[in-house]
Amino acid sequence: MSSLPAHAVTPVLAEVAPDVFAYIQPDGGWCVNNAGLIRSGGHAALVDTTATERRSRALAATVAELLHGAAPEWLVNTHFHGDHSFGNAVFDRSLIVAHTETRAEAERAGLGMTTLWRDVDWGAIELRLPDLTVDAGAVLHLGGTALELIHPGPAHTTGDLLAWLPEQRVLFAGDIVMAGVAPYCLMGSVAGTLAALDAAAALDPLIVVPGHGPVSGPEVIAENRRYLRWVQRLAAEGAAAGASALEIAAAAEPGEFAGLGEAERLVSNLHRALLELDPARPLGAPIDVLGSFGDMIALHGGRVPASAA
Numbered sequence: 001m002s003s004l005p006a007h008a009v010t011p012v013l014a015e016v017a018p019d020v021f022a023y024i025q026p027d028g029g030w031c032v033n034n035a036g037l038i039r040s041g042g043h044a045a046l047v048d049t050t051a052t053e054r055r056s057r058a059l060a061a062t063v064a065e066l067l068h069g070a071a072p073e074w075l076v077n078t079h080f081h082g083d084h085s086f087g088n089a090v091f092d093r094s095l096i097v098a099h100t101e102t103r104a105e106a107e108r109a110g111l112g113m114t115t116l117w118r119d120v121d122w123g124a125i126e127l128r129l130p131d132l133t134v135d136a137g138a139v140l141h142l143g144g145t146a147l148e149l150i151h152p153g154p155a156h157t158t159g160d161l162l163a164w165l166p167e168q169r170v171l172f173a174g175d176i177v178m179a180g181v182a183p184y185c186l187m188g189s190v191a192g193t194l195a196a197l198d199a200a201a202a203l204d205p206l207i208v209v210p211g212h213g214p215v216s217g218p219e220v221i222a223e224n225r226r227y228l229r230w231v232q233r234l235a236a237e238g239a240a241a242g243a244s245a246l247e248i249a250a251a252a253e254p255g256e257f258a259g260l261g262e263a264e265r266l267v268s269n270l271h272r273a274l275l276e277l278d279p280a281r282p283l284g285a286p287i288d289v290l291g292s293f294g295d296m297i298a299l300h301g302g303r304v305p306a307s308a309a
Contacts, residue, residue, distance in 0.1 A: 009308075011055075013062060014215055016207045017168035019145075021066065023059060025050065028181050028212035029261055031083040031117065031309035036172045036209055037063055037072065038165065041143020045074035046094065047163045047172045048211075049087025051113075051309040053123025056087025063091075074140055076149060077130055078174025078211065079157045080106040082113040083309065088128035097138065098130035099151050101159030105187075106130070116293070117307045137161070152176070152196035154189040154284030156211070162200060169206035176200065179213025179220050181261040183227055186268040186292050189283040190228050190235075191276050197225050227257055231266070235273035245270040246295045264300040268292045 009026040016022050023035040036047035044067055050056045063072060071093035077085045080102045088096055098106075106129055114122050140147040150162040156175040163172035171177075175184065176196045185193050200208075201221045208216045238248035249267035257263075271292045275281055297304055 011058065011062070016209065016215055017165070017170050020165060020168055020170050022172075022209045022215050023062060024209075024214060025055070026214075027261065027308070028179065028210075028214070030305055030307040031113075031120070032307070033083040033175075033212055034209060035059055035084075036163070037066060038142060038145060038147055039067065040145035043142040043145075044070070044072040045076060045140055045142055045147055046072040046091065047076045048078055048084040048174070049075070049091065051083040051086050052121065053087075053090070053125050054121065055309065056090040056125075059087060060090050074142075076140075076147075076161065076163055076172075077102055077106075078163065078172070079160045080109060081157070081175070082109075082111065084174070084211070086111070086113075086122070086125045086127075089126045092128075095132060096128065096130040097132045097134065097140070097149070099159035099161050100133040100135055102157070102161075103130045103133050103159075105157065105159060116304065117309065120307055120309045122309075134161075150199070152192075152199045154192035155196035156183075156185060156193060157188045158284040160188065160196065162196075162203075164203055164205075166203070169204065170209065171200060171203060171205035171207070172209045173200060173211060175211035177208055177210040177216075177220055177224055179208075179210040179216045179223075181212050182257070182263055182265040182269075183224050184262070184265045184268060185228070185272050186265075186287060186289060188272075189276065190231055190269060190273045192283045194225060194228050197221050197228075227260070228269070230255075230257065231269045231273050232276075235270050235277060238270070239274055239277055245274055245292075246298060249295075249299055262305065264296045264305055267295045267299045271295070
C-alpha cells in the first residue's frame, strides 16, 4: 500500500463474515469510499471499486491476494459516482452489473467528477460502463452463496443497488448509508433515501458496510434516518420563512450531527428536500447539481471541500 498518497490512510481489510470482506478506506470523506468482496466455492464478486488509478490498483492487489491470483467474475457498481466506479477498467476480466440508471448516468457524467478536484492525482483512469443492467434487482449465485441486488428506488442516486447476503446478514449499502460523514442525496432523493433505509432495516442486517466510513451495526441506519428527517424539518421550516437552501444551512444548529464529516453537504440535501416539498414533483427529478455545489463551496468558506483521493 506504499503507493498511496502520503496524506491518505492505509485501507483496512476486514473479514466481516466467513469469506466476506469489507475494504475500508479511512476516513471516508469525499471520493474515499469502501468496497467489498465475497468469495464462495471458487467464485467471487467485488462490490464497487475506487476513485483513482492508484487506489484501484491497490484494491486489485488485495483482491488478487484473496483470490490467489484470480479475478472476481462479477463486479457490482452500487451507483454511478466515480469513487465507486472509476476503477472498473482495472478489473477488465470481471463482468460489471449495475442498475439501468447507473449505466445511463455514468455515460452522461463521464469523468466529469475529476474536474471538481483538480489537485487529485487521478492517474490513467478510463470510463468502463456496466456490461449487464438490472431494474428491480437480481440474484448472483456464487457457489453456494446468494448475493441479492436490490433497487430500493431513488435514494443516493436514481440507480442505487443494495448488495445483500441474507445467509450472512451482511449488507453492502453503497452510499445509501454513510457512517461518520453526512449523507448526500442531491442526485437522488431525501424522501427516497428514507424509504431505502426502511427497506435496508427490514432486511435485519447484522453487519452494515456503508459506502463511506467504518463497518457498522444496524444502528447506523437509524442514525442516517435521524439526519435526513432533520433535513426535511429544516426544509419545511425554511420554506415557510421564504429562505433559500444556503440561508437555511447557514443558520442551522447541527446538534447531534455536529460531529459528522462533510457537513457542507447539508445545503445540497436541502436543495433536494426543498424540491420535494412539491408533491407533484417525482422523486429523483433533475436538479441543478453545479449550482448546489457552488452553495456547498460558499458554506465551506469559499473553498472546494477537500478530497483525500
